[in-house]
Amino acid sequence: MFRARKNVEVPEGKFVETKYRCRSCSHEWWERIPAPPDKKAGDAA
Numbered sequence: 116m117f118r119a120r121k122n123v124e125v126p127e128g129k130f131v132e133t134k135y136r137c138r139s140c141s142h143e144w145w146e147r148i149p150a151p152p153d154k155k156a157g158d159a160a
């Protein structure tokens with residue numbers, strides 16, 4: 116179950132973290148996936 120989404124930036128690169136919650140026991144967790152390339156941000160951030 117989707118709950119929230121946030122962007123994170125770490126030395127390994129940019130990622131998108133999505134928060135989910137289990138329907139049966141209500142525990143929550145984050146899943147991190149690589150962010151899509153953002154052309155507007157440029158290369159040198």
Ligand SMILES: [Zn+2]
Binds near residue numbers: 137140141
């Ligand atoms: Zn659960």
